[in-house]
Amino acid sequence: MSPRLSRRQIAWRVAQDIPDGAYVNLGIGMPEMVSDHLPEDREIIFHSENGILGMGPAPAPGEEDYDLINAGKKPVTMLPGGAYFHHTDSFAMIRGGHIDICVLGAFQVSATGDLANWSTGAPGAVPAVGGAMDLAVGAKRVLVMSDHTTRDGAPKLVERCTYPLTGVGVVSAVYTDLAVIDVTGEGLVVRELIGDMEFDELRGLTGAPLRLADDWRWLAAPDLG
Template sequence: MKRLTRDQIAARVARDIPEGAYVNLGIGLPTMVANHLPPEREVFLHTENGLLGMGPAPAPGEEDEDLINAGKQPVTILTGGSYFHHADSFAMMRGGHLDICVLGAFQVSAGGDLANWHTGAPDAIPAVGGAMDLAIGAKQVFIMMEHQTKSGESKLVERCTYPLTAVGCVNRIYTDLAVIDVTPQGLVVTDILADLPFDELQRITGVPLAYRPESN
């Protein structure tokens, strides 16, 4: 089975971010989305450490050590971008001013519950950051993750077994195999991204799926 690469997942997420959206990209995998937004599409990228108007990653050798995202990665700032206090940044997140946030996840439940900050393992380092604020504050929550763990278990589950970040917050999930919407009727696959039939996708997924492909 040929799965999407992380860059390809990021490009697929970027395709669904509309003109004029205010978007936060969570640390880790979601930061790659910035590199795939078309330059002609105006999208306002926010990072929780206090920057609005973030651009793609800088070219090698052009990094500015004072210009980083929440994951401490070098970034660029677009014309018209602005810096502000960390408290103001969290007020934007909590106040419903972000249209979309893109987060990574350890697990997502069939009801849209999110677990993305701690596996519960005794030696795991808790890393909640601003994920709880984003998950309840953004108008839409997109999740970007591999479909399965390294041991082959589905990250889509009936009920999260890891500590929750937020309840019922997820709207759409992008994996290396599919795009899946969280609806009141359950999880709905709108786009299969890998070379596998729906029956096989259902077999390796931990919860029931419906298939309603979007027309492109």
């Protein structure tokens, strides 16, 4: 099989599916990379849960303003046309169904689109949920970006999540280092597969039944270094 996609390549692949004009919220961590790979001909507005629409990239060194930060508490910039608002309005955007797309990481996704991404339930760990549960139920489409398997090789796409849930039946599609998979009423449907990977091999790395879409195709990502 060909090598798995890098995280940048997964971010690139997610970015291709964000349409012109979309209001988008990127989760903390790996999803933040999506903003680096947007096609240039699209105007996309980024929302940050702490009260920003029209969020721009990180500032130049020395230009940081810690009153202008993203959900990960890192300094960002504001684009012309952007707006500030308070938290309750910000979560009205999220919970009221105004955000078109949210990209989140995951520990597990189930065959019916349940998402587990906030806690491993490990004893002694400090639980922390942030805005994940609001985004999971509120965004029109929840795209998950994740490695296909854990470091130990266990599937992250599973029949039922064993980790504590973030939301029930909320995930629209999963973008992994091996495939693009839609969550449908008839289960998980593989839309794209990385080059030369056998479908049966992907099945072996997945903990829930998979079906190959009639119009499936190879996933070709550019070499992003």
